Amino acid sequence: MNDVIKITQDLIRCPSVTPKDEGAQELLAALLSDAGFECHHLPFGEGEERVPNLFARIGASGPHICYAGHTDVVPPGDESKWTYGPFNPEIKDGILYGRGASDMKGSVAAFAAGAIAHVNKNGAPENGSISLLITGDEEGVAINGTAKVLEWMDENGHIPDVSIVGEPSNPDQLGDELKIGRRGSLTCVVEVRGRQGHVAYPERADNPMPRLARVAAALSDYEFDTGNAYFPPTNLEITSIDVGNPTENVIPNAGTIHFNIRFNDIWDSDGLVAKLHEIIAGLSDDYQLDTRCGAVSFLTQPGAWSDVVSSAVEEITGRKPELSTKGGTSDARFIQAYSPVVEFGPINNSIHQIDEHAKVEDLENLTVIYERIIELYLAQ
Ligand SMILES: [Zn+2]
Structure with missing residues (x-):
């Protein structure tokens, strides 16, 4: 043997x-x-x-x-x-x-x-x-x-x-x-945009930070599903929120949120991406979402x-x-x-x-x- x-x-x-x-x-x-x-x-x-x-x-x-x-x-x-x-x-x-x-x-x-x-x-x-x-x-x-x-x-x-x-x-x-x-894996980054300006003249700028925070909260709070007999619920985890602003007197132009979704067989990546656009577009007009599906469920x-x-x-x-x-x-x-x-x-x-x-x-x-x-x- x-x-x-x-x-x-x-x-x-x-x-x-x-x-x-x-x-x-x-x-x-x-x-x-x-x-x-x-x-x-x-x-x-x-x-x-x-x-x-x-x-x-x-x-x-x-x-x-x-x-x-x-x-x-x-x-x-x-x-x-x-x-x-x-x-x-x-x-x-x-x-x-x-x-x-x-x-x-x-x-x-x-x-x-x-x-x-x-x-x-x-x-x-x-x-x-x-x-x-x-x-x-x-x-x-x-x-x-x-x-x-x-x-x-x-x-x-x-x-x-x-x-x-x-x-x-x-x-x-x-x-x-x-x-x-x-489960499948979808890695995402969304950039929420505004208009840069001086903190003393906010009327001439458009600060994206409050929207960035609302988008982060909405993404994190969203209940995609409750799972099923063989899968736990689909879960979104934010891994980083970045503005990269070294100053104290400049309203930044944009900020990004990095996150990953582990999803069950209720979702496919196209369906998830469409749902993400719906969530983000409801809170911010100007944004860009990039996604990469590492694995399907x-x-x-x-x-x-x-x-x-x-x-x-x-x-x-x-x-x-x-x-x-x-x-x-x-x-x-x-x-x-x-x-x-x-x-x-x-x-x-x-x-x-x-x-x-x-x-x-x-x-x-x-x-x-x-x-x-x-x-x-x-x-x-
Ligand atoms: Zn191995």
Whole structure:
């Protein structure tokens, strides 16, 4: 059996700080090729922006289950603060330490080991396919990673019927949460304008500051919705209010409010932008609103696919995972446009930290869970 811990350790030894790979995907491709997977190396981007990606598939027909993950990691920070060093995977008291142990080389190793175990027991699937979509660009700008691989998969007949992202989804224990969607993110800046002038001659100026304050209050107070069964309410947070006025006797020309909205599936970004214009235009004639949608919101309706994953998790851990949409964005935001996608992976309490770690037992159980998911899904 391919040992999940050995694979994780081998991957951690590759210092694949985004967007570097340092042999991580080559190592994975070698393992998968040996088990009969057809591997495609799919680098996208030029020069400094070149990102390594790997797509591996076994089986030619549907139903097709795809695992998505990344082999890049965030920088280690001050390496001298690590107990064993970030790229020196050590096990102490049943805990494996190293950058990527949880986010998410341990997860990638668990799925690879689980899928290989399934193939070793059952042979290559005759009716069905198993694939892995591995990017080196998840922790970076995410331009030349999953989004581009999906386009390639679409052009080459590799779009899966269901997908699972192996990001660390569990807050404390394996089996806590199964993510079935994510909120969207809209980053905005509004400039409220007036006319500059001398504080002693306010009739010749138009001070935008009171309007700026009213706009800030109105944005912050607005109740977009009250949430629904799977999502918390849409929330707007002001991150900065700036005037940049160094003087005490000049009425400023304009001021800006920076804010971010995390929105549920009741809204899309166009609808939100229209609502923002309505709120702001009601208080200020002269303004400019700029927005950037970092992620759309999505929900994979609970049903056949989430049931398969949920029952495999419950079988192995004895815990029924809560269906959740909490947390930041992941590459599931790209995958949701092509197939139903859920997220289940390691514990996230040490990710991006010094001494990132994962319990050996959890990675072993995760391997069995992924193998069971494959088994249950392909048996349908
Ligand atoms: Zn991650």
